[in-house]
Each structure stands twice: as structure tokens, then as C-alpha cells.
Amino acid sequence: MNIQCTWTSIRCLRLGILLLFVLGLFGCAALSESEQVSKNEQRDETISLKILHLNDIHASIGDFAYIATYIETERKKNDYFLHLNAGDLFSGDPVVDLQQGTPIIELLNKLELNAVTMGNHDFDYGQEHTAAAKDLSNFPWLSANTIVVDKTTPIQQPKPYVIFELEELTVGVLGLTQSPPSTAPASIEGLEFLDLKETIEKYSFLRDEVDVFIGLTHVGIQADRMIAKQYNLFDVIIGGHSHTVIENPETINHTAIAQAGANGLYIGDITIDIDRKSRKIVNIDGRLQSVEELQERDEEIQAMVEQYIDEMATTLQKVIGNTKTGLTRVGRNERDVPLGNFWTDAMRHMTGSDIALTNNGGIRNSIEPGEITSGDIYTVEPFQNDSVEFKMTGQAIKNVIEFSFKRGNQIDLQTSGLHYTIFTNDKGQYVDSLLEVDGKAIDLDETYHVITNSYLASGGDGYHFEGEVILPAAGNLANALIIYAEQIMKEKGSIDYEDEGRILIRRAE
Known part of the structure; x- marks a missing residue:
């Protein structure tokens, strides 16, 4: 009898342990679901802005069909999206250069570029051609430190900045150009290029008018670092001019600095997470996408590129x-x-x-x-x-x-x-x-x-x-x-x- 009671006690103990284990599993599952709900709520509390960027393309259009597919795919996946370029669209490929930039402007119109900063080589074709390229563009050319002092010059005063209203989000983009730009002196006659620091201070008021403030610069990595160090102003600096390959954005004084090499070899890919209530940035991630690794191409863009190349057989004469x-x-x-x-x-x-x-x-x-x-x-x-x-x-x-x-x-x-x-x-x-x-x-x-x-x-x-x-x-x-x-x-x-x-x-x- 005592033996039976003992075995019964052991069985009861085992059942109790099993019951506790099962309850523990349910508890863990419930906790996991709770955590998932919390994560979903957290996602609902943030806005994610996707920015794709290139710089110093230098008329390299050979891989534009692959670039186009990547940009369009990301645009469809993201509710908040911008495509930006940090300058030097021109000078590097006779297919583009001997047509004074027209092919690359038409291609970027197709890619729905949102804004470009004027780079030093964007003046290379001469003032009339620079003006014509701007007129052909469906996107704004930015340069806050470029001032047209001679009103007879063909180049019109560029916009200093643009503010994008993206539903719940406002994004300000300020353009800065190398001062003075490295180009033929005749190409910049009648233009004055202001000091970078003076210009930044002049437009610092934009910081309080937007949720995200971006410096779209063509001044080189060292100048970008100087700006970030001396001014706690921009959330992100997307740069050009020095052809620097920055695999992941570097951070200086709470400012992320990005640059995507040159010649269309990379696409910069940045994600900015903004708290929906406070409008403060909670995270910035970025990377470079190698264009060589892309497999899918836009056939319409490819046909345009091939046509430009075919046309050059005559143009080169x-x-x-x-x-x-x-x-x-x-x-x-x-x-x-x-x-x-x-x-x-x-x-x-x-x-x-x-x-x-x-x-x-x-x-x-x-x-x-x-x-x-x-x-x-x-x-x-x-x-x-x-x-x-x-x-x-x-x-x-x-x-x-x-x-x-x-x-x-x-x-x-x-x-x-x-x-x-x-x-x-x-x-x-x-x-x-x-x-x-x-x-x-x-x-x-x-x-x-x-x-x-x-x-x-x-x-x-x-x-x-x-x-x-x-x-x-x-x-x-x-x-x-x-x-x-x-x-x-x-x-x-x-x-x-x-x-x-x-x-x-x-x-x-």
C-alpha cells in the first residue's frame, strides 16, 4: 500500500512537471506574440524614407538599364522615396559629351530623378549648353552657393534648395557646389561661388522647417566631413566630387555622410527611420549596391542607350x-x-x-x-x-x-x-x-x-x-x-x- 502510494506520488509529480512545462510553452508563445505586437506597433510609430543616390556619373550610360530597374523596384516597395544625384552628370563618354549631355538628361528624366546638385563638370560644355541641359530636365538643379551676378549669362539662377512634401513627411534638400568649380573659366563667367560656411549659415533656418534635412553636395569628402564636424545641421550629407566609395555611411557629429564612388558603378541606398510623433530620426542605415551585380534591366532604357550609341557612329565624325x-x-x-x-x-x-x-x-x-x-x-x-x-x-x-x-x-x-x-x-x-x-x-x-x-x-x-x-x-x-x-x-x-x-x-x- 505504501509502495502504491509512493508510485502514485511519483506519477503525480511527473504529471505536475509536465503540466508546468506545457503551461510554460504556452506562456512563451503568448510572450512571443506580445513581442510581435509590440514590434508591429513600433513599426507603425515610425516612417521609413528610402533614398537612392548616385554621384559623378560622368556620362557613363552603359549600365543605365540595370540602374533603372533597381530604382523603379525600390520606388514601388517604399511609400516614402527619393532619387537624388550629387552632381557631375557630364564629361567622360563621347556618346553623351558630344551631344552636350542630352542623352543622360533624357535618361534621368525617365528614371524620375528628384534633384541634382550642380557639379563642377556640369559646366564643362559651356554656359549655353549648361542652360539647355537645365531646361531639358524634369528635375531641379540645386546650388545654394552659386549666384548669377551677370544677368546676361545664359545660365539662370539655380534653386538653392527644394522641399519635398511626402504625405506625412517633409524633406529638405540643400545643394552645395565646389567653390569655385574646377572647369574652364569661360564656363563660369558671370557667376559667383560663395563660401561654403557662409552659405550653410544662410540656409540653416531650413533645419526647423523640415523633418529630414539633407545636404546634397559636390564639394568632396574632406569638405563634407568639415561641414558635419562644424555644423550639427544635416541629418545626412550625400556627397560627390572626390569619387569616394563609402560602403556604409560614416557618422560625424550625428550626421551620416554617404558617397557612391563614380561612373555609375554603385547606387547608394539609404533608409532613414523617423518617429511618427516626435519627428526625430531614430535610425539611419545605408549601403552601396554594386551595379555590376544587378541582373535585371529595363528594356526601354536599354533601347534608348543603344540608340544613342548607334547615333554616335556619325557624330564622332x-x-x-x-x-x-x-x-x-x-x-x-x-x-x-x-x-x-x-x-x-x-x-x-x-x-x-x-x-x-x-x-x-x-x-x-x-x-x-x-x-x-x-x-x-x-x-x-x-x-x-x-x-x-x-x-x-x-x-x-x-x-x-x-x-x-x-x-x-x-x-x-x-x-x-x-x-x-x-x-x-x-x-x-x-x-x-x-x-x-x-x-x-x-x-x-x-x-x-x-x-x-x-x-x-x-x-x-x-x-x-x-x-x-x-x-x-x-x-x-x-x-x-x-x-x-x-x-x-x-x-x-x-x-x-x-x-x-x-x-x-x-x-x-
Whole structure:
């Protein structure tokens, strides 16, 4: 009897434990459902704003069909959505550049771009073409620090900012442009570019008028960081100009900074969560979407791109000038040559630098006497190189010249603004050099503005340009050659060059 009672007690104990376990499961399930309700309520209490952004496209339209599909897909998925661009739509692809930007504007209209900030290369085609591009656009061009001071200029005063009313949400976007922009001086005549700090302070009142405040800038990553550090103003800075690849937004002083590289290789993807009641931002997430990884494309956009490319077969035959002398590269390893002189003069014309240097390896062909076409320019400079301007000491410049000759015991750099003589021993090896600017020996302690191509600036062929980068993207080289050719034709009627003694090789005494 006692034994039965004992077993019965054990069975009762087991049943009790089982019952408690089952109740515990139900309790956990109920708690889980409660947590889920809480999460749903939390989601109801926030508004999510999706922003897709690009910058420094530089006329690269080849992958626009893939970009279009990604943008449209995200637009349909999100109730609150903006598509923004941080400038430099132009300069980089002859398909676009030789039509003064029309193809990319038409494509961005199809992609329903909401706003773009004016970049320095958006002035490259000249004022009439910049104005025409703005007129063709279905989206606003922004630049709060660009002021039209000459009312006769074709460029109309750009909007400083735009406020988007997105149902429950207001989003302010302030545009800022490099000051002054790196482009041909003639392209910005009659325009004044205000100091960034002065402009930001002028429009700081917008902070209190919107739920989300975005700086859409084309000033470079270092300036963006300075703005974030000194002003607790913007929620997000979407930047351009420095071609910086920022995988995830970096945060400085509660400001998220984003940039999506260049040339349409990435799409920036940002999500901003805003508390519905307080209108305060509770979270910002961001990433870059590699365009190369995208699989789906918009066939209508693809057909447009292919049509533009087909049209260029004829457009590349456009005559931009003529030459009686021809522009040869022959002899470039021993001295300055006509094409090298024209080329580097065009680079200096672009920025007004003291000195221009370009490497012989980048000069891929000669131009024969007769008509010069756009296709000729893109044949002699097929790389679509940009250019970079440095502030360098005379000694640093001399070091570059020394390195250039020692690479192969021959001339490797064509030049404008600088005349240099290489002194060699009886074996043809470098001994010393004499550098002159404006007929005077270069001051080794003085600083000069030197423009070169982006290949050399980034260390190509082992070069090292020691100095301060003052213009990281000073202008597309092919475009600079075309603009300068047109300038010479207006002034002289023919593009004629000789070897001028800019570069000499002498035996050391």
C-alpha cells in the first residue's frame, strides 16, 4: 500500500512537471506574440524614407538599364522615396559629351530623378549648353552657393534648395557646389561661388522647417566631413566630387555622410527611420549596391542607350577644327612635339595652372594635316582620363622630371608652362636638369600649381607627385582638348603647332 502510494506520488509529480512545462510553452508563445505586437506597433510609430543616390556619373550610360530597374523596384516597395544625384552628370563618354549631355538628361528624366546638385563638370560644355541641359530636365538643379551676378549669362539662377512634401513627411534638400568649380573659366563667367560656411549659415533656418534635412553636395569628402564636424545641421550629407566609395555611411557629429564612388558603378541606398510623433530620426542605415551585380534591366532604357550609341557612329565624325601642320607625336622620346604641346596647353587652359605635364604613353596616335574630328581626339586620348591639380614645390617638380627621364633614359613628359633641359653623361644617363618657368630658373622652395592626368597622379608608371591635391577631378582630358581646339579655331582659324624647344637634352660639361 505504501509502495502504491509512493508510485502514485511519483506519477503525480511527473504529471505536475509536465503540466508546468506545457503551461510554460504556452506562456512563451503568448510572450512571443506580445513581442510581435509590440514590434508591429513600433513599426507603425515610425516612417521609413528610402533614398537612392548616385554621384559623378560622368556620362557613363552603359549600365543605365540595370540602374533603372533597381530604382523603379525600390520606388514601388517604399511609400516614402527619393532619387537624388550629387552632381557631375557630364564629361567622360563621347556618346553623351558630344551631344552636350542630352542623352543622360533624357535618361534621368525617365528614371524620375528628384534633384541634382550642380557639379563642377556640369559646366564643362559651356554656359549655353549648361542652360539647355537645365531646361531639358524634369528635375531641379540645386546650388545654394552659386549666384548669377551677370544677368546676361545664359545660365539662370539655380534653386538653392527644394522641399519635398511626402504625405506625412517633409524633406529638405540643400545643394552645395565646389567653390569655385574646377572647369574652364569661360564656363563660369558671370557667376559667383560663395563660401561654403557662409552659405550653410544662410540656409540653416531650413533645419526647423523640415523633418529630414539633407545636404546634397559636390564639394568632396574632406569638405563634407568639415561641414558635419562644424555644423550639427544635416541629418545626412550625400556627397560627390572626390569619387569616394563609402560602403556604409560614416557618422560625424550625428550626421551620416554617404558617397557612391563614380561612373555609375554603385547606387547608394539609404533608409532613414523617423518617429511618427516626435519627428526625430531614430535610425539611419545605408549601403552601396554594386551595379555590376544587378541582373535585371529595363528594356526601354536599354533601347534608348543603344540608340544613342548607334547615333554616335556619325557624330564622332564631327569636324571641330583643322590643322595645316598636323599634330604629330613622332619624336616625343627626344623632345617636345606638336601634339604634346597642344595637349598640355589644353590642360593649362582648363584650370589656369602654372605647369601641365602628361606622359608620352598616354598619347596614342598622331593627327594628320587636314580636318580634325571628335573621333580624332578620342583616338589620341582613348582612356577618358581625368586630370588632377597639385600644389608642388619646385624641388618636387624637379624630382618628377628626374624620375621621368631615368625610367628609360629618354623623355617621358610633355609640358606646358615649364621648359626643361636634361643634362646627361656620355652614356646618355641623367646627371642633372634645368627647369624654367616664364624664362627664369624654377625656385626650388617656391610652390607652383601643376596639372597632370589622373593616371600619373594615382601613381601610374611609378610616378609620385609630392604635394597637396587642390583639384582631385580638374576635368576630362578629351573634353579639354575639344574645348581648346574650338577656342584656337575661333582665335586663329587653324590649329598649328611645332616642336618649340620646350624640352631639350644636352651633354653635361
